[in-house]
Amino acid sequence: MADKFLIIDGSSLIHRAFFALPPLMNRQGVHTGAVYGLCNMLLKLMDEVQPRYMAVAFDKSRKTFRTEMYAAYKGQRKPTPSELSEQFPLAMRVLDSLGIHTLELDNYEADDIIGTFAVHAPQDVEVIIVTGDRDELQLVDKRTRVYYTKRGISDIQIFDEAEFAAAYEGLEPKQLIELKGLMGDTSDNIPGVPGVGPKTALKLIKEYGTVANVLANTDKVTAKALKAKLEANKESALLSQRLATICTDAPVDSSVANYELGPIKEEARTLLQDLEFRNMYERFAAVLGGEQHSFDLFGETVEQESAPVVLVKTAEQAENLFAALRQAKAAAPVVAQIAGTLPELYFTKAEILLEDTVYVLDAGSGCWPQFDQWLADGSCRKQTVDSKELYKCCLCRGVKAQGIADDAALAAYVADPGHSSYALADLSKRYLNNILSNDSENLAQLLVPLRQELAQREQVKLYEELELPLTAVLAQMEYYGITPDMELLSQLNEDMGFRINRLERLAEEQAGESFNLKSTKQLGVVLFEHLQLPVVKKTKTGYSTDVKVLEALEGKHPLIGTILEYRKLTKLQSTYLEGLKPLVNNKTGRIHTHFQQTVTVTGRLSSTDPNLQNIPTRTEEGKQIRRIFVPGTGFDCLMSCDYSQVELRILACIAQDRLLLESFRHGQDVHARTAAEVFGVPLEQVTSEMRGRAKAVNFGIVYGISDFGLANQLQVSRKEAAGYIENYFARYTGVKQYMESIVAKAKEQGYVSTLMGRRRYLPDINHSNFNLRSFAERTAINTPIQGTAADIMKRAMIAVAQALAQAGCRSRILLQVHDELVLEVVNDEKEQVAELVRTAMEGAASLEIPLLAEVNFGVNWAETK
Template sequence: MADKFLVIDGSSLIHRAFFALPPLMTKQGLHTGAVYGLCNMLLKLLGDLQPAYMAVAFDKSRKTFRTELYADYKGQRKPTPSELSEQFPLAMKVLDTMGIPTLELDNYEADDIIGTFAVHAPEDVEVIIVTGDRDELQLVDTRTKVYYTKRGISDIQIFDEAEFAANYEGLVPKQLIELKGLMGDASDNIPGVPGVGPKTALKLIKEYGDVETVLENIDKVSGKALKAKLADNKESALLSKKLATICTEAPVDTDIAKYALVPLREEARTLLQDLEFRNMYDRFASVLGGAQHSFDLFGETVEQESTPTEHVTLPAQAAQLFAALKACREAVPVAVTVSGQLPELYFSRAELLVEGKVYILDSFSSCWDKFDAWLADADCKKLTVDSKELYKCCLCRKVQAQGIVDDVALAAYLADPGHNSYALTDLSKRYLASTLPTDCENIAMLAVQLREQLKEYEQLALYEELELPLAPVLAKMELSGITPDMELLAQLNEDMTARIAQLEKQAMEQAGEEFNLKSPKQLGIILFERLQLPVIKKTKTGYSTDAKVLEALEGKHPLIATILEHRKLAKLQSTYLDGLKPLVNAKTGRIHTHFQQTVTVTGRLSSTDPNLQNIPTRTEEGKQIRRIFVPGAGYDYLMSCDYSQVELRILACIAQDELLLDAFRHGQDIHARTAAEVFGVPLAEVTHEMRSRAKAVNFGIVYGISDFGLAKQLDVGRKEAAGYIESYFARYTGVKKYMEDIVAKAREQGYVSTLMGRRRYLPDIRHSNFNLRSFAERTAINTPIQGTAADIMKKAMIDVERALEQAGCKSRILLQVHDELVLEVKEDERERVAELMRETMQAAASLEIPLFADVNFGKNWAETK
């Protein structure tokens, strides 16, 4: 068997790794994800191919002999992200330290180095090129193969002469440059012949063989327009062919002996340890040779008796492993790395802890089908972290994951919802005496400890019946996404730009001079020096012009209202009108919002990319933004299912306030009833203004509002606001008692709970600082109400998803915002789904007074309100 010379396109693969894998950073803030991905790929290649020789080629700069021929060559490419550019020298350092030769050349690309090796390697050596660049397919011949990474760094297509011919309709590899001469290459900005695409180019080259012969026979080419294009672009075609041709005479040393692989050197251990690449040295030592030791995530030596590991690459290994998993009666810890982009997520790594041994599947394993089957087996119990991402990746792979009985991130969030992060590394530091070498080992330890804690806190039911089953529902919603009306988005953005420009002009007129509205310094000078408005607050850099300052100045000059309106519109434009377009998935045409399950301390879900919670609900601008969201292909309506006054209903039950309970039992307008009680008038005589003020009191009470806050909200005097609150408590005595009791209980036990047992800890409830203590008291009042509403909504989402599935409906949940679910609905399912939604949402909790859900349809989200 011939020796193998493995030649890697380092520039191409590190790009693939960077965009395919999750970001990774050391404790010192050094980005390492692309280097880690490259190392994993090299490990797989070394293990599978066992080459005798190896080299990794990199591009040195964008200026090469090709840019001298054509200045715009690759000129359209965006600048390399700094998080990636800093990893190229790091990758070369890692490779050099491990004794793997790296090369780069002034005036040449990595392709040219690779091409030179392919041509000049000894005849008895098999050359294997690994790249994500199709240009290198032209190098394929009888002893040279190209391993082309089609997607990410794991999906590889092996090109030999037969594979090339099968993909290019019988052409030989060297004819790839002929194709590019005619059709160009947008990725490299090679012009080709304008208007000649791949099909036409392929037809011409199959008929005439090369570019020159095509140009010599233009008169024989069919089609008047094509003849003209070829005749007018002869020079462009010849130049494009030259640009696409890999140089095979680059000035590199082709002495094969200098690229022989050697055992790992000791300094490689230190570097890999510093980069926090756990076990990476041992893994390379197993294929290259060298003394082996293990290091954990934090760089500390692990004793040799640590848990043994095995990389599962062969079908026989997988068969044995998954047979053992099938027979395993205990829940198996599994940690996965999810890579790619929607809708093409995939697993690039998995760790499983089985009977004291860690089994690893990596990017190049051929055993992922068996892993999928195991994930889909409900009888095989699994422990993991961030189960939502696992579910979502499975959905992309057409796999229905089942049997996940623990998610340590969700368990930790329930146990203590006040932390900023529930990543596995942070949980391990927080809960474990010492961090274990592999993720799945840490998951195993955490699952036991957190289950005990949840059991002690009487939260296991909340965990098993609410948080765990919600994760697959959210995964499905994220994968579904929602369709934006791009034409309307563009029009609204144009209109908003005009409105903002008009406000800027108005501001200049009101100020009496031109200034930059976005400059706090310039605005401060206008407000407090030119207009002589009272200074509210100063900072180290000058006058403060933050929102609180401007709100305090409202009414003192017309410019203040203009600035506030300008800021509001500018924020809406940047967040939603400008911000939505980059979020549209190129493959699905939809926006895939991320729903965060472990962020808020109240238990509510939050959303990012975009944040749907912040779209104004009562303004015309908010309505216009909601018009952007429409039903997608195959659906006819959006449907909004909104709980009506759910927090006030919960307050009535928790407080056992008879007036509130009576109003809800009799289906009265709760705000009108409150107005009648507070203002002492019959229900029939309540005016619109009375109702509006009573509504502010109702919702303000839920959030522990003060007379100062209510006065500001209603634009009345503080004394008048205090009178409203006093009248409210005089009538609604149950609410007043609840507020007093819950604060006292929180002060006694240090936390408050929802009706379903969700806790929120209040460390400042006994604080000597009045402001901190007051905030904790308001939080104690609100959390049982808002948190219970969140729990009810989560239960409704789980029940609705199950009901839709059981009914065989195609209609599906897309969004959850506050107390509302948004669905995509088919015409023939409309009435059935509406009834199903009402019944299911209203049955999500059994309260003393019934829940009520409003259901409305529309051709966009705004129409459902």
């Protein structure tokens, strides 16, 4: 088998990676996304090609011998974004540390370096070029193939002579130069012959072979317009041909033997770790050779030597183990596997690390009662991952787990809330160089860097006093669940089905034909072809009929309103009326919602199965769905305790805005006061319409709303909306100063924080792309407010749970949604619980103005509002 020379067009691939992948930054604020994409591409290619030789070529500057020939060459291209340009030297450092040769050359492009290698490589070496630039297809020959990245960095088309001929109707690769001479190249600003496109150019080159022959035979061209164009642009065609020709004798060392791959360098480990490319060093080491590694080619872990494992099988062994654990001063890492469903969760296996030995309890050991006793012993500190599931399993077993000192998932989430997974396996790959075969060992190693990060970021208190104790509260809430009224659920589902069927018939009447309302394609044809409504947006598959398109068309035809109503009702039916039935637990008769603690970047809790936060709050349909949730057996009513305007109160304090603080201190209607300020009228003359618009401004400001967004929300002109915002900032100067200062601070440090120290990193805050930067700026404004509200609610939940337990109450927390807690209450505790909960919630934070919480009771959730 011939040796292979893998030649990479580094400039092309790093551009593709930058625009194909989401922007990434490490904790030092260095942009890394393009380099990360390039590294992944190289790993894939080296694994597939198995090259002996390798080089990566880069463009050095935009000034080359081609710009001397034609000053406008590539002149139309926009400046390289700073987020990308700063990654080129970084990419070259990474490649050098991996033992991969890089080249750049004054006055030449990467294409010319690649062309020189391709032509001068020995005949017994197979050349493989990887690029996103079609110009390099001209280099294809019997021993040279081009791997062309069509889209992004993963969709590759391999060109050999046969593939090129199939794509270009029988032309030879070198004739690509001739095509470019006639049709030009807009991406490189090569002029060609104006008015000659790809089809015409291909026809002419197939007939005459070269640009020179075409120009020598213009008298044979029968189309007068084409003939005139060719004769008037001879110099342009010949210049374009020269510009498109890759130089194959650039002054570089083209001796292939000097580009043989060597072993990975030790400095690569530190560099890749600093870039936070988890497991990337090990993956390259596996391909390139070097130190012992713990990953295979695809980054999967390979077991390394780890601590000895002892299986705990007898009662005597268990007694000795747990006695030693009670005597040990250090916290013990424990990882338990849990099976079953509520209310019958159980342990199937547990690993406990003690003095460099892993002790394992499995399903048949008979040692679980002693394990339960140890978990319930608060004097024995435990370290785990996903403590909520551990707490919940213990509740099912009648055990009150205590002494949980660490949860790796929560620690990682607090340190960096932007990841999609905090499972032990993913955390190990993210933080550890060497992954061991025992989960408890990995957990112990993980907690060292996680604790260091929390300390460096001054987030230990947030972690230990807020997130960790909250897991026990959430476990109880999930364990309790909430009771649905199944008879009402069925009735509402039937009623909703009737309304949906009626809307389907109405839609067909309005359209004047029968069609499937769920079919985007059929709906598009009805709206934009049959009814001739203006096309708002098209996709690759046809007309877009998404909600934004329909809202833009609202009022132009009655069918639009019908479709919007139909979609709203079908979604509510599938999610809550039909969707709730399979979520009812067969043994408890309750719905046990999952409260996710490590999902949102703001710190807010989210819920799944069902997602309670998506139930509409202001519609009749939402109210009907809330009627389904009722007190269970042994309880008399539900109680809701809801914060009043908590985010606006936080904004007033953070921004130190005089008018907002004054409104809350005097107990004024804050929206009416805002209306008075914005519309310039006395408070007593504020109308309900004015108040409604001021309310939209108040809440919109919290989320960094634009005049365009406010105009859409209020259905007013953009100019009018801009006037509202301008008037608001003219009066609420503290808010305006806060918004400006928090964005400036975010740009400087790369993150924003809540009052309790929770951070949100903003990698796009200095991005050159306006949309990405603007979104990051709005996020910077909102996160300290929304995140602080989330922290306050979490602290309130802990305080409420403790107050209820200390008072010996039977009443208990069931749900947390937005700024509201829902409890299940017995009648003889109503007044006591109302006072306990209100006091705990209002005392959850010491702000300059008081927090207010409103309590209501009802026979179902809807009646508590």
